Amino acid sequence: MNKIDIYWIGKDENDEYREIEKHFLKLSNRYAKVSQTAVINKDILKKQSSGNNISDIQNSYSEALNRYNRNDFYRVVLDPRGKDASTEEFAKIMKNRDKIQFFIGGAYGFSNEFREGANLKLHLSSLTMSHKIAKIVLLEQIYRGLTINSNHPYHK
Amino acid sequence: MNKIDIYWIGKDENDEYREIEKHFLKLSNRYAKVSQTAVINKDILKKQSSGNNISDIQNSYSEALNRYNRNDFYRVVLDPRGKDASTEEFAKIMKNRDKIQFFIGGAYGFSNEFREGANLKLHLSSLTMSHKIAKIVLLEQIYRGLTINSNHPYHK
Numbered sequence: 001m002n003k004i005d006i007y008w009i010g011k012d013e014n015d016e017y018r019e020i021e022k023h024f025l026k027l028s029n030r031y032a033k034v035s036q037t038a039v040i041n042k043d044i045l046k047k048q049s050s051g052n053n054i055s056d057i058q059n060s061y062s063e064a065l066n067r068y069n070r071n072d073f074y075r076v077v078l079d080p081r082g083k084d085a086s087t088e089e090f091a092k093i094m095k096n097r098d099k100i101q102f103f104i105g106g107a108y109g110f111s112n113e114f115r116e117g118a119n120l121k122l123h124l125s126s127l128t129m130s131h132k133i134a135k136i137v138l139l140e141q142i143y144r145g146l147t148i149n150s151n152h153p154y155h156k
Numbered sequence: 157m158n159k160i161d162i163y164w165i166g167k168d169e170n171d172e173y174r175e176i177e178k179h180f181l182k183l184s185n186r187y188a189k190v191s192q193t194a195v196i197n198k199d200i201l202k203k204q205s206s207g208n209n210i211s212d213i214q215n216s217y218s219e220a221l222n223r224y225n226r227n228d229f230y231r232v233v234l235d236p237r238g239k240d241a242s243t244e245e246f247a248k249i250m251k252n253r254d255k256i257q258f259f260i261g262g263a264y265g266f267s268n269e270f271r272e273g274a275n276l277k278l279h280l281s282s283l284t285m286s287h288k289i290a291k292i293v294l295l296e297q298i299y300r301g302l303t304i305n306s307n308h309p310y311h312k
């Protein structure tokens with residue numbers, strides 16, 4: 001069974017987005033083990049709020065995320081400058097890959113180093129979305145990809 | 157004050173998406189009158205469920221939406237084959253346009269005729285999104301666009 005782990009910079013909040021996330025995680029978990037981890041620490045919060053320069057903030061994200069990097073996983077970074085993909089292309093990316101990690105950056109994006117270390121930079125939209133909305137979009141695509149790769153119809 | 161009306165094919169459901177929609181509508185209504193209208197009728201439901209051919213289903217959407225068409229509004233149709241836009245470009249589309257209508261199609265998209273009748277075909281993402289998720293993405297962009305055009309910072 002596929003293992004898909006999502007990491008994102010932000011707090012774990014019990015809000016209406018969480019309900020939608022749970023819905024897609026439940027649907028996806030028929031096909032794969034999908035989990036998500038909120039990544040945040042004092043260094044990130046301090047640097048974001050005190051208006052440090054962008055690269056300092058990005059480096060604080062990288063430092064927090066680096067500990068989750070697994071070389072035995074296919075690593076995908078969500079990046080506005082990344083590859084544009086249709087849902088069918090997204091499904092192909094997931095196909096035959098047992099272990100996948102997705103990383104969603106914070107408000108200031110990723111450092112170049114972190115981005116270049118990934119196997120794939122993927123673009124969800126040219127629009128700037130809040131990380132909560134980006135996560136919903138990603139979770140739906142993961143579910144759609146899993147159903148496509150299993151030849152099952154998409155059910156809401 | 158700008159007037160922005162969103163029309164989408166679907167039922168009006170009181171679910172977790174609705175909470176997120178209300179959040180963005182409330183934020184946007186500081187800058188503009190933003191409203192949304194769920195459009196559905198028996199003909200659409202019948203044609204969708206009985207597996208009519210796609211153009212019949214699309215025509216049932218068009219018929220239902222046509223009565224909302226207003227020539228004094230700038231009419232935008234969400235369309236996967238439409239113009240790709242960044243958030244800044246999206247804001248420019250809204251700028252200096254007092255009255256805007258956005259149309260979100262049903263599961264089978266729009267008829268060519270309806271699409272070609274619009275002032276703009278706009279692409280949110282190359283990914284296929286449920287109409288509920290597309291609506292959240294659109295509502296956030298409307299809010300972002302309004303803040304950009306008012307030189308206000310984006311607040312969650």
